[in-house]
Amino acid sequence: MSLKQRLSGKALELGFTDIGFTTTEPLDLYIQEIDSRPQMYDWLMTEQFNVKRGAFPREKHPWARSLLVLIRNYHRRSFPPSLKGKIGRCYQVDERKEKGEEHRRIKDYLDFLIQEGIRVYFDGETPARMSAARAGVVTYGKNCFVYARKSMLGASWLESIPLLLDAEIEPDEPSVELGCPSWCKNACIAACPTGALYSPKKMNPRRCIAYQSYYSSGITPLELREPMGTWVYGCDRCQEVCPAYNTGKLLSPAALETLAIIAYKQPITRLEIDQLRGLNSDGAVKTLLDKRLIKIIGKKESPGRPFLYGSTKEFLQYFGLKNLSDLPPINDFLREDAA
Ligand code: SF4
Numbered sequence: 001m002s003l004k005q006r007l008s009g010k011a012l013e014l015g016f017t018d019i020g021f022t023t024t025e026p027l028d029l030y031i032q033e034i035d036s037r038p039q040m041y042d043w044l045m046t047e048q049f050n051v052k053r054g055a056f057p058r059e060k061h062p063w064a065r066s067l068l069v070l071i072r073n074y075h076r077r078s079f080p081p082s083l084k085g086k087i088g089r090c091y092q093v094d095e096r097k098e099k100g101e102e103h104r105r106i107k108d109y110l111d112f113l114i115q116e117g118i119r120v121y122f123d124g125e126t127p128a129r130m131s132a133a134r135a136g137v138v139t140y141g142k143n144c145f146v147y148a149r150k151s152m153l154g155a156s157w158l159e160s161i162p163l164l165l166d167a168e169i170e171p172d173e174p175s176v177e178l179g180c181p182s183w184c185k186n187a188c189i190a191a192c193p194t195g196a197l198y199s200p201k202k203m204n205p206r207r208c209i210a211y212q213s214y215y216s217s218g219i220t221p222l223e224l225r226e227p228m229g230t231w232v233y234g235c236d237r238c239q240e241v242c243p244a245y246n247t248g249k250l251l252s253p254a255a256l257e258t259l260a261i262i263a264y265k266q267p268i269t270r271l272e273i274d275q276l277r278g279l280n281s282d283g284a285v286k287t288l289l290d291k292r293l294i295k296i297i298g299k300k301e302s303p304g305r306p307f308l309y310g311s312t313k314e315f316l317q318y319f320g321l322k323n324l325s326d327l328p329p330i331n332d333f334l335r336e337d338a339a
């Protein structure tokens, strides 16, 4: 097994959603973007913290040969419905304070890299989203968020973690292009309450609620207070309205119910699913097959030898499970989705 395969396999085994690799060449598109609007990004280019410096990984870390990017899904954690519309979902995971599951996952992966004899370093100045796009694991949305390219059914709600390695690893095919479907007429821009998103892939951070609550040390400008509404820390509006990839809307209730039955009762035939649901499941099964969340795993030894269905590797990745024994009790699973 090659080093790249070992590093990828371990990341998925630990529960990361995806992993990609790129070179340490300058992140040109990112540099062009901030150079075109320096007045909006001056707060990210100070002596102490400078994302432009981080966009030249090899210049900054001459020993580094590759950028490895891990993807993790923060939507799968339970989120109290009472906080919806008030606190951004990603702020559920705050590792400045929390030393929980996510912290352990990263630590285990870093330990693994060290055991492999690899020098590794996390540099907070490295532009995370652009690194992930160049490593081929995400595409950009017009809302400036990134969307999983091969995992999570193409959903948003993910975090990219770039790590510098001294090992030379073959880079993956970049995916820096816009991932939005042509039929979406900029729903995210229309939904932005403060006007921070002013054009496709153009956002003025100083008008963004996430900036105001997370990065700014000053008082919220008066003209933004009313548009912010109930959002007091971060904001999910431009992801919540996204029709193409919104996790909660990817599966209909029928498909979700069918998926849960297959996950918990596999191997199972379509007729058995119908009997449990009390409904015809043809459409739901087809949708789940199309989305590669289930697959045919055999034929039942009974009259007509009907197909038996089971869950896939993508199903485990999407829900952040190492194996089927990690499945929560079925009631928790359904409650989480409802949240
Ligand atoms: S996070 Fe909220 S305020 Fe910021 S760009 Fe998106 S919708 Fe606008």
Ligand code: SF4
Residues within 6 Å of the ligand: 141, 142, 143, 180, 181, 184, 185, 186, 187, 188, 189, 241, 242, 243, 244, 245
């Ligand atoms: S709302 Fe539409 S334009 Fe905005 S990111 Fe989603 S698909 Fe793209």
